[in-house]
Amino acid sequence: MVKYTIAVLPGDGIGSEIVPPAVNILKKIGIKYDIAFEFKEALIGGAALDAVGVPLPEDTLKVCHQSDAVLLGAIGGPKWDTLPTHLRPEVGALLPLRKDLALYANIRPVILYPELVSASTLKEEVVSGTDLVVIRELTGGLYFGEKKREKTATGERAVDTLVYTTEEIERIARLAFETARGRRKKLTSVDKANVLESGRLWRETLSRLAAAYPDVELEHMYVDNCAMQLVRAPKQFDVIVTENTFGDILTDQASMISGSIGMLPSASIGGQVGLYEPSHGSAPDIAGQDKANPLATILSAAMMLEYSFKQVQAAEDIKQAVASVLNKGYRTGDLVQEGKMVVGTQEMGNLVAGEI
Amino acid sequence: MVKYTIAVLPGDGIGSEIVPPAVNILKKIGIKYDIAFEFKEALIGGAALDAVGVPLPEDTLKVCHQSDAVLLGAIGGPKWDTLPTHLRPEVGALLPLRKDLALYANIRPVILYPELVSASTLKEEVVSGTDLVVIRELTGGLYFGEKKREKTATGERAVDTLVYTTEEIERIARLAFETARGRRKKLTSVDKANVLESGRLWRETLSRLAAAYPDVELEHMYVDNCAMQLVRAPKQFDVIVTENTFGDILTDQASMISGSIGMLPSASIGGQVGLYEPSHGSAPDIAGQDKANPLATILSAAMMLEYSFKQVQAAEDIKQAVASVLNKGYRTGDLVQEGKMVVGTQEMGNLVAGEI
Ligand SMILES: CC(C)[C@H](C(=O)O)[C@@H](O)C(=O)O
Ligand SMILES: CC(C)[C@H](C(=O)O)[C@@H](O)C(=O)O
Numbered sequence: 169m170v171k172y173t174i175a176v177l178p179g180d181g182i183g184s185e186i187v188p189p190a191v192n193i194l195k196k197i198g199i200k201y202d203i204a205f206e207f208k209e210a211l212i213g214g215a216a217l218d219a220v221g222v223p224l225p226e227d228t229l230k231v232c233h234q235s236d237a238v239l240l241g242a243i244g245g246p247k248w249d250t251l252p253t254h255l256r257p258e259v260g261a262l263l264p265l266r267k268d269l270a271l272y273a274n275i276r277p278v279i280l281y282p283e284l285v286s287a288s289t290l291k292e293e294v295v296s297g298t299d300l301v302v303i304r305e306l307t308g309g310l311y312f313g314e315k316k317r318e319k320t321a322t323g324e325r326a327v328d329t330l331v332y333t334t335e336e337i338e339r340i341a342r343l344a345f346e347t348a349r350g351r352r353k354k355l356t357s358v359d360k361a362n363v364l365e366s367g368r369l370w371r372e373t374l375s376r377l378a379a380a381y382p383d384v385e386l387e388h389m390y391v392d393n394c395a396m397q398l399v400r401a402p403k404q405f406d407v408i409v410t411e412n413t414f415g416d417i418l419t420d421q422a423s424m425i426s427g428s429i430g431m432l433p434s435a436s437i438g439g440q441v442g443l444y445e446p447s448h449g450s451a452p453d454i455a456g457q458d459k460a461n462p463l464a465t466i467l468s469a470a471m472m473l474e475y476s477f478k479q480v481q482a483a484e485d486i487k488q489a490v491a492s493v494l495n496k497g498y499r500t501g502d503l504v505q506e507g508k509m510v511v512g513t514q515e516m517g518n519l520v521a522g523e524i
Numbered sequence: 525m526v527k528y529t530i531a532v533l534p535g536d537g538i539g540s541e542i543v544p545p546a547v548n549i550l551k552k553i554g555i556k557y558d559i560a561f562e563f564k565e566a567l568i569g570g571a572a573l574d575a576v577g578v579p580l581p582e583d584t585l586k587v588c589h590q591s592d593a594v595l596l597g598a599i600g601g602p603k604w605d606t607l608p609t610h611l612r613p614e615v616g617a618l619l620p621l622r623k624d625l626a627l628y629a630n631i632r633p634v635i636l637y638p639e640l641v642s643a644s645t646l647k648e649e650v651v652s653g654t655d656l657v658v659i660r661e662l663t664g665g666l667y668f669g670e671k672k673r674e675k676t677a678t679g680e681r682a683v684d685t686l687v688y689t690t691e692e693i694e695r696i697a698r699l700a701f702e703t704a705r706g707r708r709k710k711l712t713s714v715d716k717a718n719v720l721e722s723g724r725l726w727r728e729t730l731s732r733l734a735a736a737y738p739d740v741e742l743e744h745m746y747v748d749n750c751a752m753q754l755v756r757a758p759k760q761f762d763v764i765v766t767e768n769t770f771g772d773i774l775t776d777q778a779s780m781i782s783g784s785i786g787m788l789p790s791a792s793i794g795g796q797v798g799l800y801e802p803s804h805g806s807a808p809d810i811a812g813q814d815k816a817n818p819l820a821t822i823l824s825a826a827m828m829l830e831y832s833f834k835q836v837q838a839a840e841d842i843k844q845a846v847a848s849v850l851n852k853g854y855r856t857g858d859l860v861q862e863g864k865m866v867v868g869t870q871e872m873g874n875l876v877a878g879e880i
Contacts, residue, residue: 317724322690395774
């Protein structure tokens, strides 16, 4: 019997509502496929701040390093927004966790369930058939460069820095080329090379590596144009690779193709231990109301099975179970469509579990 | 008789096709409203590089400073993409021109002509009734911070810097609050304050200034969420204010609400001389083919009449003329709709001029 340890970090806001259904489904998968999952819960974000005074406790890091994969809910919220930067959940916990686990690649497939085509604000003929994946660089770029804040004679001055080295770009680019190779063989590299120095290095590096992937068609696109093309004609994309902040913006935007950001899973890989989390945030406005959509987290668990444990069939089972529940007409509040049955977070989780 | 001098900078790609129709319409407006316009053409971008070896000749700067307003086409193209950064049309001409003219505010209204509602890839009920304006900070942020490139032991390292001072944020914020005051009184300030130090200063500054505008409702939104909300429910927005790069991305994206980026004008203000240019680029792929949509440039000329010359009625005339031509069923290639007549750049310009 295979054995895997999974670190479970519910975090803040809706985190503690969307993670349990995913854990429950992993348990059912374990029984079905004879995998022994051990779950170790740990504190992160505001929840950790409140309990032990730091957003990313040493213990949590230890649990993550000793696990085979990490399942994360979401972190942050207005309660901790006024803390000094280094204590805030995002800068104090999520970013260092990604860095510490060396997760340089964040993979965000835009999954479009046929049942949800009409839930998108985009026209059916525009979105239907979309099948793309965004590969976001996750431990470099504008998020991780030096930050500072200083007093001036008349006020303050705040600085963030966008840094990339050739090596950082090469490793994410290789992953992107290889991902494209296993799909429709088209790679769109997104930058702002006409203005940014980092964008030029990005573009040059991608162009140089392209020689090693003659079977993959590489195209360069400016980030402003890409934001437009994702609304204009998303079907043109297969694999998109881009800088950390650009990837953050473009994936949230692209989520609208799938009807709701509540549908978008993500896998962060690159180190020994992969991290799986929904692409959405902690949604403080609906926290504690059993309203959140747990499907992005459940689908993130499916990505864990696929990427970390190579359990492709088990991952497929989860995706099928989600499709089946959607097909039966169940929806969470973010996806309200006429004639559909609106259910809460727990109920949605139970429905999916029931299909395994 | 009032007299105004307008610097005309066609630039590259479709620039030399979209500017003449706008100039022609200004001439007709001049006759109708008894305004003596003098047009002074000057070189910029790749066109200037090819002719005199620099992207922003001293002469061009002089012409701009001695004019009452500047009408710009578009700049850049693959021909000049491999030049050293400081010579490239964007970094070598457009950015320094904006800086030199002290144009810290770029105003981009997302104008939705009822005739074009069905041309959008977004559903009619989602876009119809949208009326928003994005105010993009234009001379600071990631575009203007220090850039560098250096060799490392194993490759290279490229750096861009995002800097904002309290003063820079205050002046754009004031303009945004005042713009909102003259409209529906809602201001959405967009940042990434949960990760960026500049975002925190941005958010704090906006919050502090809000006290002086009690009649305006200020809301803060993360840039990733805003990119999503612009696709999900654009009607929620009135005025959006944001950093330079974020504004670049969000406006291109928002252009899809209006059916085509070929419809989006822009005004850059803040100094003595305002600059008016379409929000789109030089479109090298369709340059020289009489295919480009001149309406964004024509509508930019209308913004010039309004912002630089306070000729509100004349500006209104141009907008009406555009509406009327669209209403008669004429479209350029970017807006192909069933049952509509596709016309070229020149023809579209003539049709609008004919309505003045
Ligand atoms: C919470 C925030 C720091 C995070 C990010 O921007 O990385 C989130 O938006 C995401 O996309 O995972
Ligand atoms: C050409 C480019 C430098 C420019 C910008 O990003 O400012 C363009 O995209 C725009 O939006 O005006």
